Amino acid sequence: MYDLGSTIIFASRGDARFSYCLYVPPGFATAAAPPELVVAMHGTGRSFVDYRDAFAEFGGWNNCIILAPLFPVGVRGDGNRDGFKYMA
Secondary structure (H helix, E strand, C coil), rough: CCEEEECCCCEEECCCEEEEEEEECCCHHCCCCCCCCCCCHHHHCCHHHHHHHHHHHHHHHHHHEEEEEECCCCCCCCCCCCCHHHHH
């Protein structure tokens, strides 16, 4: 029940500094085709939940899981707000 629709915010298992939330269409398990993945990247304001919510209707109509990650400020240790854009 908690893994369908708009999910809670999860910490990445690979690196807990990074979080994400999802929108999982309620009928995805019974859909004729496996769902596609859409990644909705936040801007400088980091309103990643708003991005997930904005794409939720699209995901529901098109059998897509929406992944909205959160990249923290200074993730490279330099205080750069946009440093996540330069990660390899």
